[in-house]
Amino acid sequence: MPDDQEESHAVPDPIYRIEKLIHRYNGQPVLEIDRLTVAPSSILGLVGPNGSGKSTLLKLMAFIFQPTEGRILFKGEQAFPFDEAIRSQVTLLTQExxxxxRTVFNNVAYGLKVRGERGDWRQPAHDALNLVGLDAETFSRRQWDELSGGEAQRVALAARLVLKPLVLLLDEPTASVDAASxxxxxxxxxxxxxxWGTTLVIASHDRQWLHDVCDEVIHLxxxxxxxxxRSNMIFGPWAREDDEVYGKRLxxxxxxxxxxxxxADATAFLDPGDIRILGERETVDNSTTKVVQGTVIRLALEKRSGNLFADVRIGSLILVVRVAxxxxxxxxxxxxxxxxLAYRPANIRWR
Structure with missing residues (x-):
């Protein structure tokens, strides 16, 4: 290559490419994704209310079952459930x-056995336990039913990390455990x-953690x-206040x-950038803009964008505001x- 020619950097092919996917339970569609790609060694977050399809999507990406329609490409090739070539590369940690x-050691080492690994499994199993904060000498001989909920979840994670997977799928990994775990x-x-360059896909209700660590967070x-x-998802029901004015009492x-x-039960979406924190003497046009009072409960600086976000509590509702x-x-x-907080009802999107 000539010295004056700029070296080009090819964008890596996605590790996942999901195309025209529809999945049904009992004939009813529960997941519809026209297109989604996941870059290798990236961290993708999934947020959404219960029943939004997060767990179903993770199971499909783990190739536990086949989508009703459409296809999932893994490293450019269409993959199918329980494909031997993929089982050791993709692993799913469920919420429960x-x-x-059997013993903790045998739980952690089981994946190595299934994969046909030869040699001494003791060191990799102990390394995986230590990685999740469990002393290998103390926990290896314990039985599965001698663990707390947090310890059991960490052993389950160690059993996946011992494989050094190419993809680690996590379904609400911290929802049912103590703060330390x-x-x-x-x-x-x-x-x-x-x-190891593992690609992570994480479904969690802990939005702040996802926004802190993920390269992208998508909403289902x-x-x-x-x-x-970041987005605000506000659930109904909505009641009519007067002509052309609807709302909900907080x-x-x-x-x-x-x-x-x-x-009446539609869901409102309001972008954090469409909400403004008013200055002490600032006024608004009441015909187009509404104002609510709240309390700042968290301030977070987003590393990638440099934007400052404020979580503001209004009754039991928390709104995320991007501070210009x-x-x-x-x-x-x-x-x-x-x-x-000032916002314009005209900026609300409905689903």
Missing amino acids: PYLMK SELIRSASLRARSE FKGKLAGSG DDDQRLLVSVPPS ESRLATMTLHRGWPVS
């Missing part, structure tokens, strides 16, 4: 850990990416993709007014401070 009725599970999962709602990044007796919903850089020079925000 499944351990076999939760942090150890998170740390061990991220080390898989940093040390009623089995369909509903955008990416726990603190405020009213959240919205544009006309397509149905231009406003940071004119206001000071702290956790626990009361704020006024």
Whole structure:
């Protein structure tokens, strides 16, 4: 290549390519994804309410079963359930850990046995246990039923990490464990990416953690993709306030007014950038803009974009607000401070 010719860097092919996927249970569609790609060694987050299709998507990506329609390409090739060439490369950790009725060591080493690994399994099994914060000498001989919930989930994760998988799929990995186990599970999962280049796909209700660690976070709602990044999803029911004005009464007796919903139980989506924290003496046009009062409960700086986000509690509702850089020079925000939020009902999207 000539010295003055700029070297080109090819974009790696996706490790997953999902095309025109529809999956049905009892004839009813529960998941519909026209197109989704996942880059190798990336971290993809999945958020959405219960029943949105997150667990179904993870099981399909783990090739536990076949989609009703469409296809899932893995490293450019169409893959099928329980394909021997894939089983050792892709592994799924479910929310409820499944351990076999045997010792911790035998649970962790079982995957090596199935894969046909020869030699001494003791060191890799002990390394995997230590990775999830369980002392191998202490836990290896314990039986499966002698573990707490958090310990069982970490043993289940160790049984997957011992394989150094190409893809690690995590379904609510920290939802049912104590805070210490939760942090150890998170740390061990991220080390898989940093040390082995593992691709992670994580479904979790812990949105802040996902936004802190993921390269991309996508939203699933009623089995369909509903955008990416940070968003506010506000559930009905909605009641008519007066002509062309609808809303819902919040726990603190405020009213959240919205544009006309397509149905009483529709879900409203409001972009964090469409909400503004008002200055102390700032006023708004009440005909187009509504104001609610809340309390700042969290401030987070997004590393990739440099944007500052504020989580504001209004009754039992939490709204995420993107704080414009231009406003940071004119206001000071702290956790626990009361704020006024302005938004335009016309900016609400409905599903």
